[in-house]
Amino acid sequence: xxxxxxxxxxxxxxxxxxxxxxxxxxxxxxxxxxxxxxxxxxxxxxxxxxxxxxxxxxxxxxxxxxxxxxxxxxxxxxxxxxxxxxxxxxxxxxxxxxxxxxxxxxxxxxxxxxxxxxxxxxxxxxxxxxxxxxxxxxxxxxxxxxxxxxxxxxxxxxxxxxxxxxxxxxxxxxxxxxxxxxxxxxxxxxxxxxxxxxxxxxxxxxxxxxxxxxxxxxxxxxxxxxxxxxxxxxxxxxxxxxxxxxxxxxxxxxxxxxxxxxxxxxxxxxxxxxxxxxxxxxxxxxxxxxxxxxxxxxxxxxxxxxxxxxxxxxxxxxxxxxxxxxxx
Numbered sequence: 001x002x003x004x005x006x007x008x009x010x011x012x013x014x015x016x017x018x019x020x021x022x023x024x025x026x027x028x029x030x031x032x033x034x035x036x037x038x039x040x041x042x043x044x045x046x047x048x049x050x051x052x053x054x055x056x057x058x059x060x061x062x063x064x065x066x067x068x069x070x071x072x073x074x075x076x077x078x079x080x081x082x083x084x085x086x087x088x089x090x091x092x093x094x095x096x097x098x099x100x101x102x103x104x105x106x107x108x109x110x111x112x113x114x115x116x117x118x119x120x121x122x123x124x125x126x127x128x129x130x131x132x133x134x135x136x137x138x139x140x141x142x143x144x145x146x147x148x149x150x151x152x153x154x155x156x157x158x159x160x161x162x163x164x165x166x167x168x169x170x171x172x173x174x175x176x177x178x179x180x181x182x183x184x185x186x187x188x189x190x191x192x193x194x195x196x197x198x199x200x201x202x203x204x205x206x207x208x209x210x211x212x213x214x215x216x217x218x219x220x221x222x223x224x225x226x227x228x229x230x231x232x233x234x235x236x237x238x239x240x241x242x243x244x245x246x247x248x249x250x251x252x253x254x255x256x257x258x259x260x261x262x263x264x265x266x267x268x269x270x271x272x273x274x275x276x277x278x279x280x281x282x283x284x285x286x287x288x289x290x291x292x293x294x295x296x297x298x299x300x301x302x303x304x305x306x307x308x309x310x311x312x313x314x315x316x317x318x319x320x321x322x323x324x325x326x327x328x
Contacts (some may be wrong), residue, residue: 020219036077043070044082045107048092048100053080057066075202117138124152127163128172131157132259136279138173148323151316160229164306171307172318173232177300184309186321188328189278191301200291204269210293213272214245219252221271223262226255234274234296236325243294263289278303 035041047067057208082096092100101204129138134157138145145153151283156169166174178185195210202208214236224236240247252289254271256262262273263280267288275291283289305324311317 007255036074036284037070037156040070040074040077041103042107043067044074045103047071047083047090048096049104051090051092053090055150060192114261123150123316124154125149125320126154126156126168126170128156128161128169130159130161130173130175132279133173135260136263136282137303140282145320149316149320151320153320163230170311170314171305171321173303174306175233175301175303177232178302178304179253180304180306181304182308185304185306188303188305188324192277192295193274193297194237194277194295195272195293196263196280196289197272198267198289199271199287200269201266201272202290213244213293214240214248214271217272219248220254223255223256223265223271223273224253225259225262226257228257232301233276234298236274239296242286242298261263 040044043056043060043066046059047053050056050059053067054064057067060067073081078095078099080095081093082099083090084093127138134155138155142153156163157166161172163176164174173188174180195213205214205217213222221238225233227233227235234242236253237247256265259279263283265271266273267283275289280289284291305321307317
């Protein structure tokens with residue numbers, strides 16, 4: 001066993017007490033939990049996290065002397081000093097560091113668990129989605145989503161999917177290959193990408209060959225939305241890799257970071273882009289843009305509904321998930 005393991009071992013007296021409590025519980029007797037004063041525990045955790053009594057007091061909305069009293073009470077209960085004090089500077093003792101890690105872990109887990117419980121019973125759904133998915137795919141369906149879920153449906157928009165791991169988000173719509181960590185994922189629609197252009201643009205540029213766009217068009221007329229968060233979208237470099245074509249200097253292409261903005265520019269006849277079936281369907285139906293050239297699709301890639309398994313216990317989400325999957 002590593003040397004450090006002995007240093008982190010519980011004192012023998014605590015081991016014996018825990019063992020005796022287990023025996024009493026097995027015999028069917030009622031054993032009261034031996035817990036520290038909870039207000040003192042909260043005050044200590046905040047002080048240890050901030051390494052400052054004043055900031056801990058501000059966080060907990062109490063006076064600074066109250067933090068001092070709570071910590072002293074907890075030290076009496078523990079039987080050890082938790083801080084070393086040198087004027088206004090405080091440092092955790094060995095016992096304080098061990099208790100600080102335990103306290104923060106327990107309170108974080110409690111906070112997340114309580115959020116899960118309240119979300120399951122709350123008649124509201126928070127959906128995480130990138131701006132393009134929220135604007136182009138979800139918002140046109142908002143009335144149907146609210147009817148199907150029988151709940152209020154609100155959005156949290158971000159292009160960085162890590163934002164959707166926040167516990168306040170019930171579920172999210174994400175692009176990828178179906179693997180999203182420990183989350184569950186159901187495919188909404190598969191990847192289907194194709195070059196898009198307006199009819200007017202095609203009329204003005206008869207030289208344009210959709211099977212060889214990079215050699216038949218001025219690069220400045222080719223819009224690339226990029227992939228700043230490595231989501232996996234088909235960009236022009238990816239398109240070239242899949243079609244075996246050479247890519248000119250990427251700096252010569254026109255980078256448009258917003259997918260809806262790119263669609264607006266393509267609709268206005270300013271250039272071409274790579275479209276994703278499912279997001280520009282309304283523009284295709286209206287005739288504002290057309291799909292040209294061969295479609296590209298990679299197995300497994302697409303847009304998924306991503307959620308934690310326990311959310312299936314929330315009736316409004318279960319109804320909405322079933323509705324969305326029925327539309328596929």
